[in-house]
């Protein structure tokens with residue numbers, strides 16, 4: 001494992017398995033975050049060719065904050081992928097009594113190879129832990145793991161500068177808007193919806209939500 005991944009794993013291993021812990025001391029923004037996400041997801045589910053609500057995947061799921069409050073009330077089953085053992089254990093304890101809990105994968109997204117098809121794949125506040133190369137191959141794998149009309153949602157911090165910003169403490173990067181768009185282009189995803197999360201404190205990064213679907217192949221028909 002490279003230093004970039006090792007350092008991040010070490011950082012999260014020392015963070016308490018609480019909402020405040022997974023949100024880096026910003027536990028108080030969880031409610032407004034979930035509210036914004038619910039609105040975004042409901043808009044996706046109201047599209048003409050909306051995804052079904054059978055199976056969702058929560059990527060970098062932490063202690064299951066999003067699975068529990070956003071995805072499980074809507075989807076029949078929710079799978080989680082999370083690399084920190086203590087977080088996924090806490091998620092299991094919290095969600096085990098629900099018949100909505102699907103499979104828990106305890107591994108990094110850089111190694112995760114989906115073995116099912118999903119209606120919605122939700123990635124939030126985790127993709128900065130992947131380098132560009134791994135992010136691209138992860139998105140490629142997710143694209144192949146989407147059901148018909150399936151949607152991938154990416155909700156991440158975005159820097160207003162034109163440069164990638166590296167955080168030495170948790171070993172993550174924050175990408176500029178243009179780079180995110182380039183990566184979506186590179187992986188043949190279309191952005192069908194995007195929004196800025198409102199109501200967050202002024203002194204944190206702007207948080208964008210992107211809804212992505214695989215680009216249609218515009219081949220010639222002879």
Ligand SMILES: C[S@@+](CC[C@H](N)C(=O)[O-])C[C@H]1O[C@@H](n2cnc3c(N)ncnc32)[C@H](O)[C@@H]1O
Nearest residue numbers: 012060061062065083084108109124125126129
């Ligand atoms: C800021 S927390 C966000 C957790 C969750 N998405 C939420 O919003 O409540 C980042 C999470 O990503 C996880 N993580 C870090 N690097 C990862 C990787 N390479 N693969 C999967 N998960 C990772 C951490 O263990 C942590 O749970």
